Amino acid sequence: MTDKNPILSVKNLCKKFSRDLKYNLYYGLRDIVSDLWRSRKENIQLRKKEFWGLFNVSFDLFAGDILGVVGANGSGKTTLMRIITGIYYPDAGVVYKSANKKITAIFVLGVGLRPLFTGKENIYIEAAMYGMTKKEVENKMDFIVEFSELQGQLDRPLGNYSSGMRARLAYAVALSTEPDIFIVDEALAVGDAIFQAKCFEHLKKYVQQPGKAVLFVSNHIRKVLKVANRVLVMDDGQIIHESTDVKGALSFYINNCLKHLDEDQRQLKLKKINDYNL
Amino acid sequence: MLIKFIVLRVPDKNTSEQLIEWHSYKSTKNTGWYTIFKTIRNYSYFIQKLVQISILKEFKRSYLGLLWLFILPVVAALVWVCMNSAGIINPGKTEVPYPAYVFLSTSIWGFFIEIYKNTNNIFLSGGRMKLMVRFPYEAFIAEKAIVHLLRFTIPFVINLIVLLFFDVRFTWTIFLFPFSLFPLFILGMAIGLLVSIFRVLLEDLAIFADQAMGFLMFLTPVVYAPDLQLGFLGQLIRINPLTYLIGFSRDLLTKGSFYQPVIWAGCILFSFVFFLLTVRIFIIAEPRVIERLIK
Numbered sequence: 001m002t003d004k005n006p007i008l009s010v011k012n013l014c015k016k017f018s019r020d021l022k023y024n025l026y027y028g029l030r031d032i033v034s035d036l037w038r039s040r041k042e043n044i045q046l047r048k049k050e051f052w053g054l055f056n057v058s059f060d061l062f063a064g065d066i067l068g069v070v071g072a073n074g075s076g077k078t079t080l081m082r083i084i085t086g087i088y089y090p091d092a093g094v095v096y097k098s099a100n101k102k103i104t105a106i107f108v109l110g111v112g113l114r115p116l117f118t119g120k121e122n123i124y125i126e127a128a129m130y131g132m133t134k135k136e137v138e139n140k141m142d143f144i145v146e147f148s149e150l151q152g153q154l155d156r157p158l159g160n161y162s163s164g165m166r167a168r169l170a171y172a173v174a175l176s177t178e179p180d181i182f183i184v185d186e187a188l189a190v191g192d193a194i195f196q197a198k199c200f201e202h203l204k205k206y207v208q209q210p211g212k213a214v215l216f217v218s219n220h221i222r223k224v225l226k227v228a229n230r231v232l233v234m235d236d237g238q239i240i241h242e243s244t245d246v247k248g249a250l251s252f253y254i255n256n257c258l259k260h261l262d263e264d265q266r267q268l269k270l271k272k273i274n275d276y277n278l
Numbered sequence: 279m280l281i282k283f284i285v286l287r288v289p290d291k292n293t294s295e296q297l298i299e300w301h302s303y304k305s306t307k308n309t310g311w312y313t314i315f316k317t318i319r320n321y322s323y324f325i326q327k328l329v330q331i332s333i334l335k336e337f338k339r340s341y342l343g344l345l346w347l348f349i350l351p352v353v354a355a356l357v358w359v360c361m362n363s364a365g366i367i368n369p370g371k372t373e374v375p376y377p378a379y380v381f382l383s384t385s386i387w388g389f390f391i392e393i394y395k396n397t398n399n400i401f402l403s404g405g406r407m408k409l410m411v412r413f414p415y416e417a418f419i420a421e422k423a424i425v426h427l428l429r430f431t432i433p434f435v436i437n438l439i440v441l442l443f444f445d446v447r448f449t450w451t452i453f454l455f456p457f458s459l460f461p462l463f464i465l466g467m468a469i470g471l472l473v474s475i476f477r478v479l480l481e482d483l484a485i486f487a488d489q490a491m492g493f494l495m496f497l498t499p500v501v502y503a504p505d506l507q508l509g510f511l512g513q514l515i516r517i518n519p520l521t522y523l524i525g526f527s528r529d530l531l532t533k534g535s536f537y538q539p540v541i542w543a544g545c546i547l548f549s550f551v552f553f554l555l556t557v558r559i560f561i562i563a564e565p566r567v568i569e570r571l572i573k
Contacts, residue, residue, distance in 0.1 A: 009297055021572070028479045028570035032563040040304045086301050086412040089565045094302035105411070112407040114331060116338040125331065128324040129411055 006060035007101055007213055008084070008181055013093035014044060015079055015237075017053040042092045053079050054237045057093070061181065065213040066203060068228030068246065070221065070253050076237040077217045081105055081185050084215070097181070101211070104130060104179035106171060106187040113166060115159030119150060122158050126173040140176040147202075148172035149195070163190045171199065182206070185217040200227050221250050314416050314561070321417040328421040333428065351433035355381075355440045362444075378444035382531060383500040385437050386524050389430050390462045394491060396422045397470030401478050401567055409571065415564050419557075423467065441531065449534030458527040465523070465549040468556040475560065478567050498524060504537075519545040 018024035027047060046052070054076045061067055071077050082088045084095055085105040097103070112129050113122050123144055127137040145151055148168040158166065167190045175182070184203075188196050203214055204227065218224050224231065224246070231249035233241035235256055243249040254273060258266045318325065337343050362377040400418055401408070438452075469487070477484040495501075497511070498520040515521055522542045529537040536542070 006297070014303075024570055024572070025479045028566050031566045032475070032479075035562050035566060036559065042303050082409070083301065087409060088569050089305055090301070090303050092303045095300045096297040097300040099298045107410045112411070114335065116335055117331070125327050128327040129407070129413075131321065131324065133323045 005062070005098075006096075007063050007098045007211060008061035008103075009096040010060070010080075010084065011058050011094050011096065013054055013057040013080070013083060013090050013095070014052065015054040015076075015083060015088065016043075016046060016050045016091050017079075018047075018050050020049040023047075023049040040089070044092050052237045054083070054090070057234075057237070057239055059232055059239060059242060061213050061215065063211045063213055064207050065230055066207055066228050067213070067215050068224035068231040069215060069217045069234060070219065070224055070231060070250065071234030072257055073219070075234040077234055078107065078185055079237075080234070081107070081183050081215065081217060084181075085183065098211075101180040102177070103181045103183065104174055104177045105183035105185065106174040107185045108187070113158055113170065116157055119154040119156060119158055119161065119169060122169060123154075123173055126170060127176065130174065130177045132177060137176075144169075144172045144176050147175065164192050164195070167191045168195055175202075180211055181213055181215065183215045183217070186219070188223070189218075189220070196223075203227060221254070225250060314557070317414045317416050318420050321414060325417050325420050325424070328417070329424050329428070332421065332425050347429070347432055348436075351436045354433070355436055359440065359443065375444050375446070378441055378446050378532065379503070379528075380501055381437065381444070382441060382528050383524060385433060386459070386462070386527050387495060387498065387500045389434075389459060390466045390520070390524070391491060391495070392430070393423070393426045393463055393466035394470040394473075396426055397467050398473040398477060398484070398487070400471070400474045401571060408568065415561070419467070419471070419560075423463075426463075438531075446532055448531060451530040451534045455527060455530050458530055461546045461549040462520075462523050462527070464553040465519075468549070468553040471560045472556050475563050475567055478571055494518070494520065500524065519548060523549070 018027055027050070057076075057080060059067075069077050069080070079088065082105075083090050085103055112126055114125060117125065123141070124134070124137055127140070132140075145154065148165075148171070150165060150168060153161070153165065158169075161169070167188065171187060171191070174187075182203075188199055191199065200223070203216070206212055207214055216224065216228055228246050230244045231242070231246050231253075232239050233249055233253040233256065240256065241249055241252050243252075254270065255266075258269050261269060333344075333347075337346050340346060342349070358377065358381055397419065400415070400422065438448075442448075469491070473484050473487045476487065497514050497518050499515060504515065504521060504525055522538050522545045525537040526539070526542045529535050
């Protein structure tokens with residue numbers, strides 16, 4: 001919260017999804033036909049078999065923030081990130097960002113990696129995927145090798161890498177794009193403890209540079225607790241809680257997940273969660 | 279249920295750094311041709327990488343590697359030559375030797391059908407990558423086109439050598455041959471791009487299209503001569519633009535003459551307009567297809 005002006009501002013974002021596969025495809029076709037005739041309009045009427053994947057989501061991201069986004073599986077976290085990145089188009093709402101800010105998102109790891117190619121070749125492939133040029137990759141090569149700690153392994157085919165090693169490679173490449181808004185969506189889940197610790201350390205330092213911010217999406221409560229300075233809690237496509245009190249927000253999140261249980265059961269579950277997670 | 283809850287909160291004006299609208303419900307891709315070319319240029323390194331991957335990955339496990347790109351067409355040509363010398367292929371009454379005729383026609387047909395096969399699957403190939411990073415799909419189209427051209431150069435050169443073996447004598451028109459393939463290229467690509475949308479959203483139509491493309495080969499004079507009297511089917515052959523597009527390219531090589539130049543020009547115009555239209559449709563439809571993509 002070093003800066004009062006947001007570098008990313010999400011306003012009233014809505015996204016519909018369909019429950020039924022056939023309806024899903026049919027609506028897709030209908031949307032295309034209507035797009036061909038007229039430009040897109042705000043579309044906030046649910047059709048048959050549709051539900052809100054995201055509903056009226058608004059938040060601001062400030063420079064220096066590590067904004068943790070938590071929520072049960074299927075609460076719309078990744079959908080929100082995909083809209084911010086520009087992969088999905090919202091049905092209503094707008095994403096604002098400061099001009100010349102670059103967004104890099106890293107979702108589940110290993111996407112776009114080619115198992116038959118060596119680690120080094122994969123660095124070039126991944127970097128090209130993020131829109132880097134050959135020269136930029138070569139300039140960043142030392143950083144990537146150093147950060148991923150894969151010296152000596154880079155000539156092996158990537159298919160032989162463990163999932164943790166792939167995670168290191170992909171994460172290092174994503175970081176080398178020097179994003180202003182870095183979206184980490186469950187990307188660190190498979191790295192080993194030492195690497196994760198290093199990443200968190202790095203993220204904390206990273207956002208201290210001017211104009212940088214991180215959106216950290218995770219289900220690992222403890223991790224969010226350690227890195228985030230602000231938390232959004234999502235449920236059912238909506239933001240139900242936003243707070244700078246990270247610990248409070250997380251216990252709100254857990255309680256919300258258990259809200260359908262009665263008091264005794266809740267205490268029991270809470271104890272279990274505490275045992276395993278917090 | 280129509281809820282008008284949207285009261286758009288525009289960000290404060292007194293910000294030092296101006297916020298711009300980055301992405302919204304009314305975002306549309308700029309479908310202008312200049313933008314398309316600019317995107318392709320900006321992503322040229324990515325395209326180069328994609329091309330490298332798709333050519334290399336096929337032979338990555340083999341010891342001979344890229345040599346296969348030469349070996350396979352040579353073997354195919356040799357089989358053809360052997361069948362011919364064994365007399366399996368019965369020569370008909372064509373002006374050029376029948377084997378040469380079929381041989382050339384099928385490779386031109388292959389050129390057309392392969393670009394269709396490469397592009398009609400553009401959303402589904404490549405795994406989940408396309409749901410994870412924001413890509414311009416133009417880059418993928420460019421990749422498919424370049425890979426296709428690269429992969430067809432070698433067989434075509436080998437086939438030309440085989441044609442010499444079949445007593446075909448080339449004239450200067452051989453130099454026009456590569457250019458005459460261009461309309462086939464864009465037509466195949468246009469059909470492929472259109473079908474790629476249906477491949478995700480209306481698979482029935484995509485399956486139908488695959489079958490129809492296979493059947494189309496028999497409605498095009500590829501294994502028989504164009505002047506064959508076939509009654510009703512003959513009518514279909516006559517209105518099939520591929521008859522002229524393939525016939526023109528073929529006659530450039532085998533006869534050194536122009537096959538039906540006026541109708542051919544018409545077919546080129548048709549291919550071109552169809553291509554421009556399809557690329558527009560593709561780019562407008564692409565975000566809608568991606569949000570319906572389930573992987």
